[in-house]
Amino acid sequence: MGLWISTMGRSGTGPRRRLGCGYGIGYGIGIGIRCCGYGIGIRYGCGCGCGCGREERGMVRERHDGSASRRRRGQGELEGLVLAALRSADGPVNAGWVQERLGADLAYTTVVTILTRLLAKGAVTRQRAGRSFVWEPAADEAGLAALRMRKVLDGESDREAVLASFVTALGPDDEQLIRALLNEATDEPEG
Amino acid sequence: MGVFVFLPLVLPLTAWPIARLAEQHLHPRTATRLVTAVAGVMALCSTLCLALLMVVGTAQLPGNPLPDGWSDPEVRAAVPFDEVAGRAAIPALLAVFVACGRLAWRHRTVRRAAHRALTARPGTPVVVLPDEEPYAYALPGGRGRIVASTGLLAHLRPAERRALFAHERAHLAAGHHRFLLVVQLAARANPFLRPLRTAVVYTAERWADEDAARAVGSRRTVARAIGRAALVSRPSPSPTFAALASPGPVPRRVAALLRPAPVAHRWPPARTAVGLAAWGAAVGTAVSAMSSANSAVTMVLILRAATPL
Incomplete structure (x- = not known):
């Protein structure tokens, strides 16, 4: 299964980054199985040596220390x-x-x-x-x-x-326009 | 029926002028709700239309698992180019589902990742992060949190910071992320609905601006906060079509705040351009919905006749 995961993962971000854990195995096919969550899939899937990624591995090992019943710590x-x-x-x-x-x-x-x-x-x-x-x-x-x-x-x-960002990217002429509007907003007294 | 069965697929085109008029003339709250509702209904109708076309056009083709009875000759006669349309509807429908699924999945993962990034911070609604990059976001989910970077706040005066937080709180309080998700899904269900998405993205920001202006008691302060924040934020990376570019959303928001506050009408009078647009939207949506419903009901009737249940 480890091999399976690493071949399913997103390419281009490096084979060990962000594969399973928290991102779902089936990025390619759109099935949301969580890798480091529950069931047998964890033990085999992560086996703590799968393509689970450096990030999660510490936590997984900690989980596998016999604390499986405890609440999973947030990343x-x-x-x-x-x-x-x-x-x-x-x-x-x-x-x-x-x-x-x-x-x-x-x-x-x-x-x-x-x-x-x-x-x-x-x-x-x-x-x-x-x-x-x-x-x-x-x-x-x-x-x-x-x-x-x-x-x-x-x-x-x-x-x-x-x-939803507070401000979105500006167009080519927007900067000048905003400066003019800001002058207008600053010059006149508070309304 | 003839070509009328394709109506829900192209009716969104009629919504373009409506979205534009609503964006310019209606109160942002009304405009957001109206355009989102129109986009949602039209997207549903167009997807339903695709599904029906697929069923009718392909049920009788060899190898198709659907019962042949689902594609009555009389129904097929009503659909022009039924086989071509049916075959074309399959990839179109798949594309719609894949695009919508991916979007929903992305929304979920990004939101969760952002919340996870803040787990170590105390459970206050507002989180200020020491980061040079200027940004401010409202993170829906749970009680909702507002995250802003020191890189942005350092460029704002105290009153403008209050305006920024009031803006983000307005996003969370009114649940703007739901409107945005609906129009984004709609834009993926039917590309003709993309201008409606752009319109709602703008009107939702305007809505939050107006709420913030009421909360801090000064429209100018909010205008200044937006203007300054925009100037310290990264400029757009690709200055293309400079000659064609109309003022972007940010200057329009600032300019709108420097004008008097918009009035919230219950329903605009029918003789004005806005009233006509609103009625046009209502009629167009109704026609689209009725056309889809008509096809769906016909399908159900045929199914009941064809399959002895």
Whole structure:
């Protein structure tokens, strides 16, 4: 099934990005089976090594640790938790510290996965200390949310078709016209 | 019936001037509701018409799983070029379903992804994100959230920021995303309905502008907020047909806010251009709906006669 998923996926975005998880396997045929959700399909489909994508894999592994009955964490919730833990530290800390700090049933590898994911987003920085890395926050939670929102918006080529924007793109002569209208709106007293 | 069976497919053409008049002369709220309703009904009629053409035209072709009785000779006589029309209706119908399905799916995924991006933020309705790119969106779903970037807010004065948030709140409160989804689906069901989509996209923004102007108590403030936001936002990437370009939606919105507030009529008087347009819309939609209903009822009658149930 793993092979099946990776051949069904959208081409051009890289074989490991955005295939299953949250986006539905059947992009090509329009069937909305969720990959990392429920049923046998998960175990085989993701097997945590399917084309599930770097992003979800940490969460899936965490799920497969025997916490299948628990509510699935929203994408990004863990990232926020890890980032908050990092920010509460006095200085650079290692992944083990973060794991202890979170206290939850998170695997060490999960923490490292999330930290790596945050690193790719530019939300944390790391330095080598001995045989491992120490991590430091670069962006706060708001900055992380901004990065994630940007990803959503940039991923949608025709975002105005889906989201109502405050202003739409301007035509060639619109800029001049708006400047004239703004002068008019500013010059006269408030009406 | 003759060519009248094709009427629901081309009747949307009559809605173009109607959409234009409604956009210019009616109160934005009335215009949004009217044009959306017209677009929705016409899209449904046109899709139904396609489905019936397909059934009638192809039921008797060899290899078709539909019972032959579904395509009575008398019915086929009523449809000109029944086989050609029937065969052409199959890909057309498929295209409509695929396009509509894809759009609905995209709406859902983008909305969910946007909400997910904000999960780490506290559950306030307004979320300000530190981002240099200027943007502001209303995210429907749940209680609805408003997301704006510091890149946009930094260019606005406090009163203009209030105007922006009032505008987005108006979108959420009036459920504008539903109107927009309906017209977008309609535009995919029948490409002749695309001008109606453009009209509703514009009138929904105007509607929110007017609500925002009432909320902040100043039309000029809203006009300035829109103008400034447009100037800091990215310019359009492809300046084509510069000579033909009429003023875009943003300057028209600003200009409309600098004019006096529009009056909300219950129903425009019949002798004015607007009244004629409204009546034209009503009659056109009714004809389209009746034509489709006529075909559908005929089909049902034939089915009952042909299949001994």
